[in-house]
Structures are given as structure tokens and as C-alpha cells.
Amino acid sequence: MDTAEFGYAERASRLRGAVVWRHRAQEGGSKRILPDGCMDVIHSPGGLIVAGPDTVAHLTGVPAGSRSVAVRFAPGQGPAVLGVAAHEVRDLRVPLDALWPSDRVRRLTERLDEASDAGAVLESALLAADRAPDPLAPRLLSRLRAGRTVAGIAAEVGLSERQLHRRGLQLYGYGLKTLARILRLGTALDLARGGVAFAAVAVSSGYADQAHLSRDVKALTGVTMQELVHGSGPRQ
Structure with a gap:
């Protein structure tokens, strides 16, 4: 350290x-x-x-x-x-x-x-x-990070979307749609803090446009992307 x-x-x-x-x-x-x-x-x-x-x-x-x-x-x-x-x-x-x-x-x-x-x-x-973790946890996470839809993931792992939602609550605290939104925020922040222009961040992170990025950042964090990039330190 x-x-x-x-x-x-x-x-x-x-x-x-x-x-x-x-x-x-x-x-x-x-x-x-x-x-x-x-x-x-x-x-x-x-x-x-x-x-x-x-x-x-x-x-x-x-x-x-x-x-x-x-x-x-x-x-x-x-x-x-x-x-x-x-x-x-x-x-x-x-x-x-x-x-x-x-x-x-x-x-x-x-x-x-x-x-x-x-x-x-x-x-x-x-x-x-530590006990043996649910083997589904890293599989779901990797597929979300790869941009797979919740419906596609459910079909791939052999669960209904309702069953998958319950597993998400147990493993992550929320359903996979919410987790995907939070992971997308992290990707966007990493890019923005690396100097990528916000419009390009939106495209690369999977947002519809820069306005969508701005709305989602404000909803999840309470501040703007500009404030996060230039006014905050590490997560902890």
C-alpha cells in the first residue's frame, strides 16, 4: 500500500x-x-x-x-x-x-x-x-459487463427472468437491470476520469446519448459528471 x-x-x-x-x-x-x-x-x-x-x-x-x-x-x-x-x-x-x-x-x-x-x-x-460462493455470481457479472441483456442471460443460464431477479437480490442486492445500470456508471466514470470527452463516454458506455448519460449520473450520484470528475476523490 x-x-x-x-x-x-x-x-x-x-x-x-x-x-x-x-x-x-x-x-x-x-x-x-x-x-x-x-x-x-x-x-x-x-x-x-x-x-x-x-x-x-x-x-x-x-x-x-x-x-x-x-x-x-x-x-x-x-x-x-x-x-x-x-x-x-x-x-x-x-x-x-x-x-x-x-x-x-x-x-x-x-x-x-x-x-x-x-x-x-x-x-x-x-x-x-469464506464459504463456497454461488458459482452463478461471476457468470452473471461477466455477462452483464459484456453488454448482454437480462432476457438473454436468463435464457443462457436456464432461469426465468423472475428467478434471475431473485438471485440478483441475494447476490448483489438488486436485480440485474439495476446492477447493469450501476456497472455502466462505473465504466463511464473511468473513461471520463481518463480524459475522454463526455459525448464519447456516452457512446462507449452504452448510453443513448450525452443527455442520457447526464440524467443517469445525476440520478445515481446526486451531482453532475463534471463535479464527479473534477471535484471528488476515490470512492473510499
Whole structure:
């Protein structure tokens, strides 16, 4: 990880598709967390919480000098580790001891408070809890990212669209149409932050036009693309 005293840094995790991240705020204020289909387990001075998959941007207060370390799961992977359906924590920040035994969480919190590398300790604890994930999760995700329609995916995996919607709720927190919209937002932001003109971003990301891009960005994040590209930092 970056050794800078303040700021954000992340590294790949030993958990499938996950990252370990840490953040120390130099200045206090509010932070805009963008929806990305992921679930996080976050350790901060307030304890251990689970951040569920968001449907829209989540604003959180960040005190100056506050420190956080976390594991962010790839979309669809968190339920196998945490033992909770993703839709049960959608748009929520839930204490980990609401999902795991309180004694277990208390011992883990004590270890994290004392650790020189809290990220490694948290990662190891989550690895120990990891169970075999639903094999459908990465298959659905890859097909959505490839631009397949929900109807086409349902036919390919042998499920009705209603059944597929229920699986999406369990794995990602929402149906595949909503997840596809959130993934498209992430693609658009990556392109825009890389210097691609917004009109070209819209075409490359699958929006009907730049106006469609602008409406969707504002609906999901509460701000404009211009503000996101030039006025916000990393997700955490």
C-alpha cells in the first residue's frame, strides 16, 4: 500500500476479486460514496460495520484525521463470507455483530485495534469465514459487463427472468437491470476520469446519448459528471 500519512490506498486481496483499502482523512467533511454493487467490511474507531450495496450515492461524515481500513468484496461475493443476502443490507451500514456472534466480533475488533497491519488481520478473518460462493455470481457479472441483456442471460443460464431477479437480490442486492445500470456508471466514470470527452463516454458506455448519460449520473450520484470528475476523490 501507499505509505502516505493521509489519503486513500488499496491493494488486491487474497479473497476472490476483493481489495483491501485504507483511508485517513486530512480534513473533516462529508464524503460521497458512489454505488458500485460491492459490499465492504470497514473497521474504524467506531468499530466494525458492513456497508451494503448502494442503489444511489451515500454521503457520510468523515472527521479530520479519522482512519479506516476495510475489505471491499467484488459484486456477488460478500454474501458467501458474511452469511447474509445482499438485499438485506442494501443501502444500509450495519454493525458486524448484527450478522456475526457478538463475542467473535468483539475479539476481532480488539485484534484490529492493536494490530500494526489491521488490513491483513481483517483480511485473514474474512478468509477464515469464506464459504463456497454461488458459482452463478461471476457468470452473471461477466455477462452483464459484456453488454448482454437480462432476457438473454436468463435464457443462457436456464432461469426465468423472475428467478434471475431473485438471485440478483441475494447476490448483489438488486436485480440485474439495476446492477447493469450501476456497472455502466462505473465504466463511464473511468473513461471520463481518463480524459475522454463526455459525448464519447456516452457512446462507449452504452448510453443513448450525452443527455442520457447526464440524467443517469445525476440520478445515481446526486451531482453532475463534471463535479464527479473534477471535484471528488476515490470512492473510499
